[in-house]
Amino acid sequence: MWHGKKVAVIFPTYNEKDSIHQAILSYYATNLVDEVIVVNNNAAPGTSEEVAGTGAREIFESKQGYGNALLCGLDSTDANLIILSEPDGTFSGHDVIKLLAYSDDVPVVFGTRTTREFIWQGANMGKFLRWGNWAVAKMTEVLFNTTLLTDMGCTQRLLSREAVQQIRPHLTIGGSHFGPQVLLEVIEHGIPFVEIPMNYCARVGESSVTGSYWKAWKLGWRMIFLVLGYRFGLHPRNRTLWQASAAPPPHARQQQEDAHSNASLVALGLEVQKHEAKVPETLDSVTVKDLK
Numbered sequence: 614m615w616h617g618k619k620v621a622v623i624f625p626t627y628n629e630k631d632s633i634h635q636a637i638l639s640y641y642a643t644n645l646v647d648e649v650i651v652v653n654n655n656a657a658p659g660t661s662e663e664v665a666g667t668g669a670r671e672i673f674e675s676k677q678g679y680g681n682a683l684l685c686g687l688d689s690t691d692a693n694l695i696i697l698s699e700p701d702g703t704f705s706g707h708d709v710i711k712l713l714a715y716s717d718d719v720p721v722v723f724g725t726r727t728t729r730e731f732i733w734q735g736a737n738m739g740k741f742l743r744w745g746n747w748a749v750a751k752m753t754e755v756l757f758n759t760t761l762l763t764d765m766g767c768t769q770r771l772l773s774r775e776a777v778q779q780i781r782p783h784l785t786i787g788g789s790h791f792g793p794q795v796l797l798e799v800i801e802h803g804i805p806f807v808e809i810p811m812n813y814c815a816r817v818g819e820s821s822v823t824g825s826y827w828k829a830w831k832l833g834w835r836m837i838f839l840v841l842g843y844r845f846g847l848h849p850r851n852r853t854l855w856q857a858s859a860a861p862p863p864h865a866r867q868q869q870e871d872a873h874s875n876a877s878l879v880a881l882g883l884e885v886q887k888h889e890a891k892v893p894e895t896l897d898s899v900t901v902k903d904l905k
């Protein structure tokens with residue numbers, strides 16, 4: 614729970630049998646996570662046995678793909694704050710509190726894996742991936758004139774229930790570039806967001822996507838075409854903008870409340886002045902009417 618809001622973590626799993634048990638425990642250890650949902654995407658044999666007994670809820674998605682698995686998880690939770698992550702040892706429960714802290718101010722918090730101080734030894738974030746991700750993220754930031762961005766593909770991120778409801782009908786990608794589509798839909802809907810550094814560690818076991826140079830290269834180009842497609846109108850949709858539909862963020866609410874109480878004080882002052890003008894000479898002459 615975070616400020617009375619239910620928190621869920623979604624783990625898609627394909628080839629993380631050797632790390633998933635520990636990953637689930639590390640998120641529950643925060644005492645902030647109410648539910649871990651494991652989306653078994655035709656995962657390696659033995660995965661279910663590793664999940665059993667951890668307290669996580671295992672669900673199954675037979676349609677192969679990173680995006681399909683995450684969409685299945687998003688559709689299976691009623692949590693108010695939803696954290697997407699991976700159970701391959703690259704992310705840790707340690708960062709949950711950072712995502713939650715920022716969720717007080719913005720409905721979407723993206724992680725970034727390109728901050729040097731947070732990249733651990735053995736992590737799959739060499740120069741090519743780091744600067745490649747950074748370059749596509751910067752291109753997106755400039756083309757959409759949006760908030761600071763330094764990573765396109767960090768799975769670990771937080772979305773509020775309201776943000777998910779707004780973008781969900783527009784999420785169509787079942788494969789590895791699902792992550793950038795979520796980012797682009799958040800931008801297109803005008804949903805406020807921020808990006809913060811995540812610790813990024815070495816993977817346990819074999820990576821099936823960015824571990825291969827050519828797969829990463831191809832994914833990079835698909836991301837670039839996706840961003841350009843969004844920017845130049847190839848994904849026109851009827852989107853309801855966030856401002857039109859959503860409640861103001863807490864700080865704006867606070868400002869409104871302050872403005873309200875200031876207005877009330879001014880009104881009270883005027884009333885007092887009016888009554889002072891009518892104050893009778895002696896208390897004896899005070900009538901019930903004067904007191905009203």
Ligand SMILES: Nc1nc2c(ncn2[C@@H]2O[C@H](COP(=O)(O)OP(=O)(O)OP(=O)(O)O)[C@@H](O)[C@H]2O)c(=O)[nH]1
Binds near residue numbers: 625
């Ligand atoms: N490759 C693959 N991954 C899937 C699939 N369905 C879900 N996933 C999950 O997608 C996430 C990303 O896959 P990884 O193999 O870790 O790829 P990656 O994150 O690009 O590679 P690393 O940076 O080395 O972790 C993992 O949590 C997988 O379990 C699928 O059909 N294929």
Ligand SMILES: [Mg+2]
Binds near residue numbers: 699701703816820
């Ligand atoms: Mg991974």
